[in-house]
Every structure is written in C-alpha cells, then in structure tokens.
Amino acid sequence: MEIVSVLMTFGIIVALSIFFYFVPFFLWLSAKVSGVHISLIQLFLMRIRNVPPGIIVPSMIEAHKAGLQNITRDKLEAHYMTGGHVQRVVHALVSANKANIDLTFEKATAIDLAGRDVFEAVQTSVNPKVIDTPPVAAVAKNGIQLIAKARVTVRANIQQLVGGAGEETILARVGEGIVSSIGSAESHETVLENPDSISKLVLRKGLDAGTAFEILSIDIADIDVGKNIGATLQMDQANADKNIAQAKAEERRAMAVATEQEMKAKAQEARAEVIRAEAQVPLALAKALNDGNMGAMDYYRLKNLLGDTEMREEIAGLAKNGLSSLGQGNTPPPVPKRRD
Structure with missing residues (x-):
C-alpha cells in the first residue's frame, strides 16, 4: 500500500x-x-x-x-x-x-x-554617446605633420537605424575631415593656435548623412607635432635627382671611354696600313733597280736624303728636350754626323 x-x-x-x-x-x-x-x-x-x-x-x-x-x-x-x-x-x-x-x-x-x-x-x-577617434595624422601646407585626436559626441538617429551606417563610418568621415582641415591650413602653427577651426570645418561637412547617428559636437582632444614631411620629401627628391645625375654622368663617361677605345682601334688600323705601305717601298726600289729605272747614284742620293731627314728629326727632338738647360751652363748635346 x-x-x-x-x-x-x-x-x-x-x-x-x-x-x-x-x-x-x-x-x-x-x-x-x-x-x-x-x-x-x-x-x-x-x-x-x-x-x-x-x-x-x-x-x-x-x-x-x-x-x-x-x-x-x-x-x-x-x-x-x-x-x-x-x-x-x-x-x-x-x-x-x-x-x-x-x-x-x-x-x-x-x-x-x-x-x-x-x-x-x-x-x-x-543620453548621447562619446566616441574617441584614433590618432589621425595630416600634413599642413608648410610640410609639418600634425597628429590629432578628437572626441565625437553622437546621438542615435532612430529613423536611420535601419540601413544607416555605424560608428566605423562616423570615425572614418571624421578622420577624413580632420585630414582635409589640416591639409588646407597654411601652416601647422595656425592649426595649433585655433584647434576649434578643425571641428567647425568638419561639422559643416555634414558627416552624419546616411548614418545611424546624429553628430552633436566634435572636440579636438589633443594635437601633437609630428615629422617635417616637407623636408623629408625634398631630401628624398634631391637624392633621387643626384642619383639620376650620377647615372647620366656615368653613361656619358662610358660613352667617352667607348669612343676613345674606338679611336684607338682606328689609329692602330691606320698604323697597320702605313706599315703595310712602307713594306712595299724596298720592293719598289729593288724592282726599279732591276728594271733600270733607277741608277746607283739615285739610290745613294735617296739614302742621303733619308739620313738628313733622320738627323733633322733627332736635332728637333734634342732641341725640344734640352734647350731649356743650355742657359744654365750645360754642354749642348752633340750633333749627329751626316752619313754620306
């Protein structure tokens, strides 16, 4: 039970x-x-x-x-x-x-x-929400880089929540506006003196269009001075121009060296032709003697002429090298004897 x-x-x-x-x-x-x-x-x-x-x-x-x-x-x-x-x-x-x-x-x-x-x-x-933007780097017209941080106060737009863009779009547009505002400034000092000019310019752009939020205010929380981008770019451009000039100079030097070598080759060819022509002279003389077109006295007069020419060349060479020392009491070089 x-x-x-x-x-x-x-x-x-x-x-x-x-x-x-x-x-x-x-x-x-x-x-x-x-x-x-x-x-x-x-x-x-x-x-x-x-x-x-x-x-x-x-x-x-x-x-x-x-x-x-x-x-x-x-x-x-x-x-x-x-x-x-x-x-x-x-x-x-x-x-x-x-x-x-x-x-x-x-x-x-x-x-x-x-x-x-x-x-x-x-x-x-x-209750509006505050969104902190990441550091945004921009360059003023004088080439100085500025790094800015902003705080964006937004309120949800109920009518745009379906199909409207989110916080990422707001941050991207605000960053774009900061870059545009700093980039249009004549100098970085102007931006540092009036940081509110950035927020005013960005607000006038209507960055909340098509988003799920309504931007109430944009406040610049911090601005830091970065690198001198203008000077860096000028240095890079100068280095690039120098490298280009060096490359062109090297190209011209290589062309000059090639031209010099080509001229030397042509000179060697000309000398070879002269030597080849001079080698025909003894043969022509021998043929002239054998054929009776040239007598023994003609041959001796030719030799005397060649000897006189060699003597004059030697005298000219000695004068060129030793006349500067004659005025110092040195003995003049001997004159080569004439061959008969």
Whole structure:
C-alpha cells in the first residue's frame, strides 16, 4: 500500500507539473491582476506553438503598465517567431514613450530584426554617446605633420537605424575631415593656435548623412607635432635627382671611354696600313733597280736624303728636350754626323 501511495503521489506531481507547464496558471493570474486580458486557452496554445508565455506575458504586462495600448499578444508572438527579442523591443518602446521619442512598434521590431540593439539605440538617443577617434595624422601646407585626436559626441538617429551606417563610418568621415582641415591650413602653427577651426570645418561637412547617428559636437582632444614631411620629401627628391645625375654622368663617361677605345682601334688600323705601305717601298726600289729605272747614284742620293731627314728629326727632338738647360751652363748635346 505504501508503494502504491508513493506512486500515486508521484503521478499526481508529474500530472500537475505537466498541467502547469502547458497551462501556466500563475502567469494567467499575474496577467489578470495587472489588467492584461489573456485566457488560459491562449496560454496553452502558446505552449503548443512553442512560444514561451514567460516572455510574452511579462512583456504585455510591462507595455500595459506603461500605457502602450497598441502592443498585442499576436504582435509579440509574431515578432518572437521571426527571431526577434521581444523583451528588448518592449523595453525600448517604454523608454521611447517616456522620453517623448517617436518610435512605433513596427519601427522598433524592424530595427531589432536588422540586428541592432533597439533598447541601446533609445538610450543613446536620450543620453548621447562619446566616441574617441584614433590618432589621425595630416600634413599642413608648410610640410609639418600634425597628429590629432578628437572626441565625437553622437546621438542615435532612430529613423536611420535601419540601413544607416555605424560608428566605423562616423570615425572614418571624421578622420577624413580632420585630414582635409589640416591639409588646407597654411601652416601647422595656425592649426595649433585655433584647434576649434578643425571641428567647425568638419561639422559643416555634414558627416552624419546616411548614418545611424546624429553628430552633436566634435572636440579636438589633443594635437601633437609630428615629422617635417616637407623636408623629408625634398631630401628624398634631391637624392633621387643626384642619383639620376650620377647615372647620366656615368653613361656619358662610358660613352667617352667607348669612343676613345674606338679611336684607338682606328689609329692602330691606320698604323697597320702605313706599315703595310712602307713594306712595299724596298720592293719598289729593288724592282726599279732591276728594271733600270733607277741608277746607283739615285739610290745613294735617296739614302742621303733619308739620313738628313733622320738627323733633322733627332736635332728637333734634342732641341725640344734640352734647350731649356743650355742657359744654365750645360754642354749642348752633340750633333749627329751626316752619313754620306
């Protein structure tokens, strides 16, 4: 009998657990007490549709207490079944209603299904967010580099959350504006004297167009002086010009050397031709003597002429090398004898 009573007790407990799981009586009671009209059959059917009543009912109670009359059970169930965050959407709608922000249920669910945190967006719209930009390097017209850091105060734009660009786009556009502002300055000293000119110029560009945020202010937090980029570029250009000039000079030198070698080769060819022609002279003389066209006296007179020519050449060479020493008491060089 004890075993039967234990089994009956266990069966009753299991049956009640199953009953209260499929028919969440206490949730129904909480809804009734809160003024939300929902039946036990609807809660049972929510279990059958695999929609957790523990999420839908508290959300309905929160919306009802906040005075949001257009939020129904069917809308919440439909949003849950499409993969949305029901509680986050309801929190956002309640916060937007208290802050007098125009946010409809359809817009909130669209933002949530787009992958954005709609509740955080509403909080950012009420309490603006500060975004710190990474260091942005830019060069003024005088060639001095400046490294600036900015703080961007943004507020969420509820109407642009679906399809609007995020924080990365804001940072990129602000960085682009800083570079443009510094680059248009005549000198880096002008930027250092008036850093607010950067923020004013950037704000006038309307950088928040097409983004999910509205830029409220851009404040320059820090500016550091970097390298002298202009001087570095000039040095690099001078080195490049020097290397080009050296390369052209080397090319001209190589061409001159090649021309010199070519002229030397031509001179050697000319000397070879002269030697070849001189080698024909003795043969011509011998032939002239054999043929009787030239006598012995003619040959001797020719030899005397050649000897006189050699003597004159020797005298000219000695005079060229030794006349400077004659005035110093030196003995003049001997004059070569004439050959008969």
